[in-house]
Amino acid sequence: MQTLILCVDRDNDLGEKAHIRGPLIGREANIEAAVKLGTADPEDSDTNTIFGGIRVLDDLLAKGIDAEIVTLAGDKNIGIISDQKIANQLDLILKKFNIESVIFISDGAEDETLLPIVQSRIKIDSVKRIVVMQSANLESTYYIIKHAFNDPKISQTFFVPLGLASLIYAFFLLIDYPQGAIIGILAAVGLYMLYRGFGDSISIFWEHMKDSFYSGRMTFVTYAIAGIVFLLATIIGLINVWGFYTSDGIWYYGIVPLATVFINSTVWLYTVAILLANLGKIIDCRKSGRSVFRYIIPAFFAISMGLLFWGASTYLISINPVIGSDSLDPVAGVQYFVYSIVAAIIVALMGIKISTNIKIEEKQGLVRSNDADN
Template identity: 40%
Template sequence: MEKDEKILIICIDRDDDLGRKTGIETPIIGREVNLKSAMELGLADPEESDMNCILGGIKLYDRLIAEKREVEIVTLGGSEEVGVVSDMIIAEKLDNVLERIEATRAIVVSDGADDEFILPLIQSRIPIDSVHRVVVRQSERLESAFYLIKQTLLDPRFSRSTLIPAGLVSLIYAVSIIFGHPEWATVSIFAFIGIYLLFLGVGLGDLMQNFFSAVKESFYGGKITFVTYIAALIIALVGTVQGGVGTWNYYVLHYSELPGYLLLFMVFLNESIWWYTGAGVLSWCGRMINMYLDRGAYWRHWASPLIILAFGLMMWGGSESVRLILEGSSGEGVRLLIFSIMGAVLISIIGVWISQSIKNYYSEDDQIEKDII
């Protein structure tokens, strides 16, 4: 730095502790006024770190004055609502200060990592030569760690993937204790962790997030899909309950001769798959209605319901055939599997043929309109 350049020492109080605890408004320009403000803040709250920040700025000011440099000191306060609101307030105050003080360089004084978050904001208005952190030595690492933890917890991706599972695990354990069966907690927690890992591995979590995003958009957009999506969700829940009831009834009747848990899963799938299929078709109906009203290319999706039906048929036939094989009826199970696969393929072919025929029909209409024009 050249000695004829004016240096502006900027003390940052991002959460405006000075204003909230003493009533002093920022910006505060000048050594004596800043020293008085720091003393008032220290009397109001002796443990306040922003007092150390201002005093550190004053000490730096005195040192530069002793070196015969042209320097000024200012304290900028933001808002208790730390973030966009406080940063906009600091930016506006800094612009006003720079209009009054013709500074060419700046030194930023802060009391921790939280205040230094706005360095790019300051640097976009005036070059920064140095950042001087003034923190009580015993609390420097603690404050930085607290800031890092706070920012991590505020990250939506981290909170959704970590805090929600941790909260559910704690809730499962608490419920098990309340009902007097702590041994359930271990089994339930491991089951939950297993299901959660499967969701992450298969990508079902993203599918569910996309589904709820679509429901939200359809609600705010006033579309019929909001009703059909909710109805499809209810049908899927009913199907899950139906599958659970059917599985329990089967277990009660055949618990002494069960070959394994695979059979129970096949029973559950067999009891619930048509409910899931109906939910998928209903969701498709809502989308088709919206696309028709929006004059979209709805003809491209006519194969979807038949493909959903084909999928449901294969899953039903596959689960039923596995159940028959596990019960000892291998021949009947294999025949059912073959017929269900053949039926699913036939339904899929019909769906693709219908979709292609409708596509060709609309393509011909478009060509006729172009020829007329």
């Protein structure tokens, strides 16, 4: 095959609306899919993209050029997950057909973000963007805004923060505590923004947890325990900070001392949570016969970081006259800090040494296995 006409449905409207799985290979399969998608949602631009690709295909065939059309479908979780699915489908197509070049059919900037993925695998001869011509009424500002708000991707981004803020403000007015509304709104919007920022990572983690649950892996149990320990550590730290805050206020103690109290009271529980999560990976790797050396160093480094944060926070508490205690003087604080640095270095070196030995043993075992096979 000389030329591939490549259409991309990055958010998998074909699967979500028309219940069609990608990739779609060939003119007839693409026409059938475009008709089903257009019937399910006449306003979806992917329908026009597919028909635009079919027109390009017909033009090339009329000129005697050996060409074929393929439509790849991603995932509704736009980002890493959808792009990985499209990349995997593209790899399968390139293995199946002997393709020299690609003509990329796009309906906008979102699909064109996939150009580097395609270019890394095959040469792109042309990019054709399909623009749908609208009537004057449809081009009005009112319709554009209304249509945008009906788009789930835009409405979720715009309306969810406003809805959360309104509900929180109404709740605090109901309990006659309007001052708390600002704190609640900032916290809710902040959490929502973090979720949007780490949406891909959260989606990948959630898929990994589901896969661990259904396949009976130990990581599901250890991750769940680690999450509970992490939550308990946060609650304990906040309770300790709240005790200082309610006694004299943040302006009396200062933000840095209160943050130091939080770190000092939670650092070991956070370390335990990290170790538990890492333990599940080690157990699963051992069960499946895979290498575990890459998970050894993080465990020792987590302990090293715990020692450093605990020693530093203990020292800061010892020299602070406001939050310090009689049983912890500055001299003892310095000693704890020095001891924690030395212990952290020793633990880190132990982790590197153990991990190196495991890696060498695994390589030697692999060599012996290859020799035995030969």
